[in-house]
Amino acid sequence: MVEHVGVEVSAVCTALPPLRGTVEHQGSLADFIWFRTGGPAEWLVRPDDVQGLAAFLAALDPEVPVLPVGVGSNLIVRDGGVPGVVVRLPKAMAKVTIEPGIKEGSRRVRAGGAAMGITVASAARDAGIAGLEFLRGIPGTIGGAVRMNAGAYGRDTSNILIEVTLVTRNGTVETWPAAKLGYTYRHSELPAGAVVVEALFEGTPGDKAEIGAEMDRIAAEREASQPLRSRTGGSTFKNPDGGKAWALIDAAGCRGLRRGDAQVSEKHCNFLLNLGNASSADIEALGEEVRARVKAQSGVELEWEIQRVGMLADDGDK
Ligand SMILES: Cc1cc2nc3c(=O)[nH]c(=O)nc-3n(C[C@H](O)[C@H](O)[C@H](O)COP(=O)(O)OP(=O)(O)OC[C@H]3O[C@@H](n4cnc5c(N)ncnc54)[C@H](O)[C@@H]3O)c2cc1C
Numbered sequence: 001m002v003e004h005v006g007v008e009v010s011a012v013c014t015a016l017p018p019l020r021g022t023v024e025h026q027g028s029l030a031d032f033i034w035f036r037t038g039g040p041a042e043w044l045v046r047p048d049d050v051q052g053l054a055a056f057l058a059a060l061d062p063e064v065p066v067l068p069v070g071v072g073s074n075l076i077v078r079d080g081g082v083p084g085v086v087v088r089l090p091k092a093m094a095k096v097t098i099e100p101g102i103k104e105g106s107r108r109v110r111a112g113g114a115a116m117g118i119t120v121a122s123a124a125r126d127a128g129i130a131g132l133e134f135l136r137g138i139p140g141t142i143g144g145a146v147r148m149n150a151g152a153y154g155r156d157t158s159n160i161l162i163e164v165t166l167v168t169r170n171g172t173v174e175t176w177p178a179a180k181l182g183y184t185y186r187h188s189e190l191p192a193g194a195v196v197v198e199a200l201f202e203g204t205p206g207d208k209a210e211i212g213a214e215m216d217r218i219a220a221e222r223e224a225s226q227p228l229r230s231r232t233g234g235s236t237f238k239n240p241d242g243g244k245a246w247a248l249i250d251a252a253g254c255r256g257l258r259r260g261d262a263q264v265s266e267k268h269c270n271f272l273l274n275l276g277n278a279s280s281a282d283i284e285a286l287g288e289e290v291r292a293r294v295k296a297q298s299g300v301e302l303e304w305e306i307q308r309v310g311m312l313a314d315d316g317d318k
Contacts, residue, residue, distance in 0.1 A: 016043060017059035020052030021090070029086065033072025034139075036231045038280040039081025039310060041067075046088050050165075050173060050197050053087065057195075058171025060085065066169055066193035067309055070114070070141030074148055074234045079280045080311030087195050089114035089143065096123040101202055108162065109203070113143035113196045117150070120201070121215055130206025132160055136215040137222050139234075143196040148307075149183050153218065158183035162200040169193030186238050186305055227265045231274035236287055237302035245302055246270040249290055252297040259286040272306075284308060 016023060027044025030036050047053035057066065065084035069075065094114040101108045107129055111120045117135035120142060124132040134152045138145060145157045146164050161178040168174060168191065182189035190196070222228060237245040246269050249255070255269040261278035264286065265271040272283050291302050 016045075016085070017056055019045060019047060019056045020049065021045065021047040021056075026081070027086070029069065029072065029077045029082065033069070033075050033077060034231060035072070035076060035233050035274050035278075035280065035283060037079070037274055037278060037283065038077030039079050039313065041082045041086035043085045044088065045085050046090050048090060049092065050167060053195060053197070054167050054171045054173050056171070057167060057169060057193075060171075062170065066195075068143060068147075068193075068195040070144035071116075071139070072233075073138075073140040074144060074150075074306055076233060076280050076284055076306055076308045078284070078308065078310035079313035082310040089141070089195070089197065093197060094119070094141075096120055098123065098127045098129075105205060106202065107205075109201045111142045111199055111201065113141060113146075113198060115142045116140070117142070117145060124201075124203055125208055125211040125215060128206055128208050128211070129203040130211050131155070131203030132201060133211060133214045133218060137218045139228075142199050146181070146196045146199050147188055147190050148305075149181075149186050149188050151186075156183075156185075160201045160203060162202050164196055164200070165198040166190070166194045166196050173197075225268055227267045227271055227273060230265070230271075232265070232271050233283075233306045235270050235305050236272050236290070237270060238305045240300050240302065243300065244270075248294045248298050248300055248302065252290070252293040254290045254293055257286065257290065259289065262286040264290060279313075280310075281312065 024044040026040040028040050030038050067082055068087045093112040096111045096115050096119055099108050099110055107127055109120060109124050117138040121132050121135040134155045137152050138150045149157050151157060163175055163177050165175045239245050249269045254264050256266045257264040260282040261275040262282040263273045263275055265273050272286060294300055294302050
């Protein structure tokens with residue numbers, strides 16, 4: 001099925017190849033990303049299935065940039081919007097299944113790229129698979145976790161990932177062993193424009209009640225320490241070697257710092273907030289101000305963890 005939303009069908013057909021799924025011209029990203037700010041996608045594309053996505057990307061002009069997004073829990077979309085194609089996976093690609101592992105008695109979790117971390121952690125718990133509990137605290141998709149090497153409490157995605165299936169920018173479907181992703185802290189070598197459509201994880205056999213208790217502990221700890229119900233983008237900066245970004249930000253006097261409706265969270269000062277009407281430019285400029293103050297106070301140059309995508313608005317950095 002081809003469904004075109006909010007655009008003349010002829011305009012889509014001249015610009016983009018056909019897609020099994022939906023295509024929206026100037027599709028809003030601010031409607032769903034966590035900060036609720038930023039401009040639209042030139043083309044917001046929601047494929048129905050992997051093969052449809054692969055055929056679409058194979059036929060798409062190689063000059064057109066492609067950006068996959070999950071739920072935008074680690075994303076600043078700039079106010080001028082994202083040129084080219086933004087791919088958002090459908091619920092149909094959020095399936096989670098359990099299968100046997102290679103070692104006797106071991107089991108694995110296979111998850112679609114659109115599955116949420118909590119769903120995968122819960123499925124692992126129900127199957128008595130330990131080691132995936134940290135995904136309970138990561139409010140993004142598996143595609144985002146694989147790309148970001150998301151992690152918490154001393155574990156990250158690289159510790160549990162066996163292999164990943166992706167659709168490359170030129171439309172081939174490939175399965176890569178985790179080692180090929182070149183993982184380091186909050187970083188992978190996933191090629192630009194490649195869309196993660198499935199991941200295979202492995203843990204160790206565990207007691208369901210103990211796994212559940214650990215997930216509950218993580219949830220409670222998060223509730224106490226993070227602004228979970230705010231418009232935010234998660235950890236703004238990576239922790240520098242041997243240090244904590246939040247402690248440096250605090251020491252530089254930035255807790256609660258404001259720029260318009262953008263604020264450094266009082267609760268966890270490595271989180272930025274949109275208090276209501278912040279623009280993405282406000283949030284990004286506040287982040288840069290924090291970086292400058294931390295550099296001046298401690299000499300440390302913080303590195304952005306949040307992915308910043310798209311273009312500034314025409315009127316420049318407001
Ligand atoms: C309250 C809160 C708490 C958080 N806690 C943690 C934490 O403890 N640890 C941690 O690591 N992170 C944390 N985060 C950040 C965030 O949840 C993770 O980085 C998550 O993995 C991002 O997933 P997403 O689906 O939201 O990706 P997005 O934010 O939409 O995108 C992030 C990056 O992933 C890419 N991407 C997304 N989907 C795909 C895909 N299918 N294929 C290829 N690339 C893709 C995007 O292009 C972008 O580069 C937190 C965020 C919030 C808001």
